[in-house]
Amino acid sequence: MIQPPAGDDDVPRYWRELGLPGLVDVHVHFLPERVQAKVWQYFADAETHYGAPWPVTYALPVDERLAVLARLGVRAFPTLPYPHKPGMAGWLNEQAAAFAGEHPQVLQSATFYPEPEASGYVEEALDAGARVFKVHVQVGRFDPRDPLLDPVWARLERTGAPVVIHCGSGPLRGDHTGPAPMTGLLERFPRLQLVIAHLGMPEYGAFLELAERYERVHLDTTMFATDFTERLMPFDRSLLPRLAALRDKVLLGSDFPAIPYPYAHQLAALHRLDLGEDWLRAVLWDNGARLFDVGH
Template sequence: MALSGTAEAVRGFRGRVGIPGLVDVHTHFMPERVLLKVWDYFDAVGPLTGVEWPITYRHEEEERVALLREFGVRAFTSLLYPHKPRMAAWLNSWSAGFAGRTAGCLHTATFFPEDGVEEYVHQAVEGGARVFKAHLQVGGYDPNDERLDAVWGLLAEAGIPTVIHCGSGPAPGKYTGPAPIARLLARHPRLPLVIAHMGMPEYADFLDLADRYPEVRLDTTMAFTDFSDRLGGAYPPADLGRLADLGDRILLGTDFPNIPYPYEHQLVALERLGLGDAWLRAVCHDNGARLFQLEL
């Protein structure tokens, strides 16, 4: 599908649902050399899994930003994450600059369990960071690492959400799954976590945590799509009612640009759940606008 066709399809969705634009809490912008390594990873997934993962929006940074604007995305993130020590502070410096030069980008930061983490997270918060990213699969760390305890306390106190990849899809890690997050929330019950990918494939367990902790939210990234169904991440039909019950705490996420299908497929996948326009308006716009106190 041509990109102009994608923009037209997204505009059609917004018109049907009745929203002026989209708030996408799960998009990726990174330093070029880091993003290229991420793309190399996805390029290698096909031979390993038997399911190819082509990057639909493999474009230069300026073009990717322009595409989001063409799609009507009013606010988005620059989610980035370290896979080793002494990387997070550098990523935070880059993302602060990116947010400063890119209208609509929510200033994003990250962290890693290491000496000095509390200091550079505090600096990021003081510098205006509005959302953090944690990736337990790629980082290979326990969210309950004692070096992060003060960080979680700071973010809970500040009310700054963390988009956290903690489900075991597309591949499990040593510290993925609901159990480490349950332990974390038992210590920091006011921590505003956004569970990436709806916690795929442990959907029910992460919905249980959202039921228990009112500051836990979930993003839709890649959930409900045909591609995730092929990868074994199909959402259980018996739990559709729970999506309606938690409709005020589900947020649109897409994984742009690293998706193997056109952007509008995520929106169509949400629409075909049959939960109604009010639910779609909340998920695709209102919930994110409220979380980040946006005037859109």
């Protein structure tokens, strides 16, 4: 019997015993320095926002964060920038492209916001090699069905570029979070390659249904089933058979570096779901490697 990792130093033993070459993590953030500082300050004040402390485990300089991921065996990961107002997305995309150019393990990321310029800079990002996009409905405070985004969604549907989208109402509800806006979006663009962040917490069942209904809708495990999340937004264990059946559409996500526990805990939390080693192999490596064409 393979045992879950006891700590970060034990993570490579874990994925090796599963027969994997490493991990593909589809939900990692590396943001421009001043943006990162503001994000970490937000989490420092988490008790005000969430009613619970949120100590950032990996509030480290960039080089040290990269070294942590390398020691863990994370072979590929994005940087997932996201704007909270107009006029940010273009320069976030430029920064993300430059960062990916310096680090071959990074999946070049980009983002967008509902503004007239969006279709232009999304096209530029794709031409520059963007492999994954990030959208944060709660932070951006916009409806993903905004008509300004119609040409963007149409273009991404044609290219099949994955979009990691935080659209569930956890840990904070927004004006446009929840399954209804995403259902409406997918009714108009059913071939979008979406990755629903955090498994759609806390509306787990509704987002499982979207993954069941739409061929290219995936789910990521970011913070899912961890002790921290189970206290705030517990997962109904009666949904486990549906999660097991979606094995090929579930991707490892962590939210590194802004997680309030060691990275190994996310893996241990998935392990204790008791969905089997084949499910774990698919989630920790196979699905992400297939989606992003990551070789052994």
